[in-house]
Amino acid sequence: MTRPYRWPNRWAVLLWAGLAVIGGLVALPFWFVLTGSVKAPQEIIARVPTLFPQSFTTQHYDKLLAASDYAAYMANSVIVAVASTVLTLLLAIPAGYAFFRLTFRGRDALYRVILLAYAFPSIVVLVPLFAMFARWGLIDSLLALVLVNTAFALPFAIWMLRAFFAQIPPEIEEAARMDGGPPLTILRRILLPLIAPGVGAVAVFAFVTSWTEYVFASVMILSDARRTVPVGFSGIIGQYQVDWGLLLAGASLAILPVVVVFALIGRWFVSGLTEGAVK
Amino acid sequence: MRQGTLGIFLIAPALALLAAVLAWPLMSAIILSFQDVRVVGSVGPFVGWANYAKVLADPVFWNAAWLSLVWVAANAALQTVLALAAALILHQKFPGVRIARTWIILSWIVPTVVVVMIWRWLFSTSGGVVNPGLIGLGVIDRPMGFFATPWMAFAMLVLINSWRWFPFITLMMLAGLTRIPTDLIEAARVDGAGPWKRFTRITWPLLAPTLTVLLVIGTLLSFNVFDVIWLMTSGGPAGGTRTLPVLIFETAFRGYRISEAATIAVLATALLMAFAIFATRKLALSGDER
Numbered sequence: 159m160t161r162p163y164r165w166p167n168r169w170a171v172l173l174w175a176g177l178a179v180i181g182g183l184v185a186l187p188f189w190f191v192l193t194g195s196v197k198a199p200q201e202i203i204a205r206v207p208t209l210f211p212q213s214f215t216t217q218h219y220d221k222l223l224a225a226s227d228y229a230a231y232m233a234n235s236v237i238v239a240v241a242s243t244v245l246t247l248l249l250a251i252p253a254g255y256a257f258f259r260l261t262f263r264g265r266d267a268l269y270r271v272i273l274l275a276y277a278f279p280s281i282v283v284l285v286p287l288f289a290m291f292a293r294w295g296l297i298d299s300l301l302a303l304v305l306v307n308t309a310f311a312l313p314f315a316i317w318m319l320r321a322f323f324a325q326i327p328p329e330i331e332e333a334a335r336m337d338g339g340p341p342l343t344i345l346r347r348i349l350l351p352l353i354a355p356g357v358g359a360v361a362v363f364a365f366v367t368s369w370t371e372y373v374f375a376s377v378m379i380l381s382d383a384r385r386t387v388p389v390g391f392s393g394i395i396g397q398y399q400v401d402w403g404l405l406l407a408g409a410s411l412a413i414l415p416v417v418v419v420f421a422l423i424g425r426w427f428v429s430g431l432t433e434g435a436v437k
Numbered sequence: 438m439r440q441g442t443l444g445i446f447l448i449a450p451a452l453a454l455l456a457a458v459l460a461w462p463l464m465s466a467i468i469l470s471f472q473d474v475r476v477v478g479s480v481g482p483f484v485g486w487a488n489y490a491k492v493l494a495d496p497v498f499w500n501a502a503w504l505s506l507v508w509v510a511a512n513a514a515l516q517t518v519l520a521l522a523a524a525l526i527l528h529q530k531f532p533g534v535r536i537a538r539t540w541i542i543l544s545w546i547v548p549t550v551v552v553v554m555i556w557r558w559l560f561s562t563s564g565g566v567v568n569p570g571l572i573g574l575g576v577i578d579r580p581m582g583f584f585a586t587p588w589m590a591f592a593m594l595v596l597i598n599s600w601r602w603f604p605f606i607t608l609m610m611l612a613g614l615t616r617i618p619t620d621l622i623e624a625a626r627v628d629g630a631g632p633w634k635r636f637t638r639i640t641w642p643l644l645a646p647t648l649t650v651l652l653v654i655g656t657l658l659s660f661n662v663f664d665v666i667w668l669m670t671s672g673g674p675a676g677g678t679r680t681l682p683v684l685i686f687e688t689a690f691r692g693y694r695i696s697e698a699a700t701i702a703v704l705a706t707a708l709l710m711a712f713a714i715f716a717t718r719k720l721a722l723s724g725d726e727r
Contacts, residue, residue: 169632176526177537180519184543184604187555190566194558203564249454252447262441268448270717275459277713279661279682282702285689286465287458309458312451341443370548372664377690388550392668395554400563409551416546424539431608432538432615 188413195219195406202402218403219411222394228408230383231390236415238300238386239368242307246315246364247357249308254319255345259331269320275313281373288377298380306378307368315360318430322356323349358423359430369416387412463706469699476693488700498701500676501684505660505705508595508680512659513652515599520606520651525636527607528614538611541604549601553668556597560584587677590670594678598665602658606651613647614640653716660709681705 189209194202198213222228256262257269287306288297296302326349334344350357372388379385385393391408398404420427470488474481492498527538544552559566562580571577584590617640625635663682666672672679672687679687681701689698 173526173529173531176522177531180523180526180541181537183600184541187559188543188547190559191555204569249451253451256444256447260441260444260447262444265444268452272452272455274710274713275455276657276661277709278463278706279663279685279702279709281661281663281682281685282466282699282706283459283462284686285695285698286462286469289465290457290462305454305458309454312455316451366546370546372549372668373686388548391548391554392550395550400561402558402561402564405554405558409554412551413547417543420539420542420546424542425535428539428542428608431605432611 191406191409191413195403195410197403199403202406218407222404222407222411225404226394227382227385227390228387228394228411231385231387232411232415234300234384235369235387238303238307239365239415241300241304242311242368243361243364245304245308246311247361250312250315250319250360251350251357252345253312254316255323255349257316258320258323269316272313272316275310280310284374284377287374291378297378298384300379300384302378303368303371303375303386306374307371308364310371311360311364311367314363318360318363319353319356322353322430326352355426356430358426362420362423362427365419366416466699466702469696470703472696474695474699476695481696484696488696489704492697492700492704497676497679497684498704501679501681501701504591504678505680505682508591508662509656509659511595512599512602512662513655515595516603516606516655516659517648517652519599519603520610521648523603523607524610524614525640527611538608541607543604544601545605549664550668552597552601553665556593557669560593584670585674587673587675590674591678594666594669597669598659598662601665602655606655609651609654610644610647613644613651616647617643653713656716657709657713660705 193209193211195218196214196216197208197211198215198217201208201211201213257265291297291302296305330348330352331344334348335341339347370388371386372392375386376389376392379389382390382393391412394408395405471483471485472481473484473487523541527534527541558564560568560583562568562582567583568577568580572580582589583593621639621643622635625639630638661682662680663686666678666680666683667686670678672683682705685698685702685705688694688701692698
């Protein structure tokens, strides 16, 4: 019989105090943004900031959507993020499997080289990539962003999926192979369902990487109608300097989609990081 | 089909994309650093090591390199301390721990532009939250410019960047904590060791390898940070937040000296690669001993 361990009181106090500090640090800025976006202008610039809104208005959202192409930015960002996520999975699942299961010459060296992708400033490739995409006619196209975002999510995705494949007991795969299925069928029918949490984790990572990307999108996209949220929003910030209500509304809308995605499959990402990828 | 052939076949698409978008441009950057190109896409003559001589003699480069070093050290330290505290708390059992573990990552999933906007607003001198709050509490009597001096701006950026990244490190640290066998902790508890003793004698030594790995990862991640700095201060005031990535961007897209930017980039990459290879070697060795 196990009785749940009771923390001495002072430690329990410390635990809850620490939790409150960390929770406040993470959540309070977002709380001020979300509530601020529905406050009346006078309340936003009130001398004493209000923790709970005393007024309610949607005027900032109305103005934002009327005065800018925000809806188009959102659509572009969603298109790029979903496409990047799908492409990352299509490329990373086979690669992660091969890096783990199949033996071939130069495998380990190749794996290490791929992980070096995070060891140089991404800004280094910006200039040559711009010249290359210009030759390919990819400047001002969303496809360029999909390619860049996928490339930056891939090494992490391969690393994480390889770790998930490593956790599948070899007997399961052996049994399937005895039944005579071709390797790719085994991968799709038997292994893929087993690493579903890993796939979820990688999907979240790829989506977030794409949704938050600013630098490449700001250089590769020229026309206003094709801008993603980060680039479009930074333009709005420059234009509406201290119209805080409008900016808070824009910030809230930019947060919304990732929060939705995260609410749906975020726990997979968390368990993928904390339990799955055991180095 | 032989395993080798199948392996290549499965990896080739991913490799092709990485080669086109990362490896090839990296090579181009190296070639550019030996030429004299000013505007993107134009062709320039071969100039040997001239760009390197010029960059290495430029105090602006050394200043940026120094700032990058301080930036990396400050961020790695702050992130790790915050993450360790958060991980130790989230490792406990309490009602709502699953929700807390999931949503701690909130600051990392939000676009950097939004992060910058939020903090600029919170610390704004016109409205905002912190200045009115401090005035209301009587700490200061008029709004204070948190980004006015180079060192203030630098410290604020460290705070913002660490705020954005510490949850990610927290989750990876939780992974290290969950790997510590619970029976060890249990045994110590039966022997009468209090929470502090259990932490210093068991958790800390067993977590040390994870901490080292995360310090390396944190270093790489911090070094490459560009967008938060650029969007918040554009490297100012007075170049006080111009780290190497900012200097590279500025030289290429504001100064139109592409080759010089490529040279700085190659030097920065060499530095970081050397660190990464050195660190992974070290880690691989200590990993074998475990």
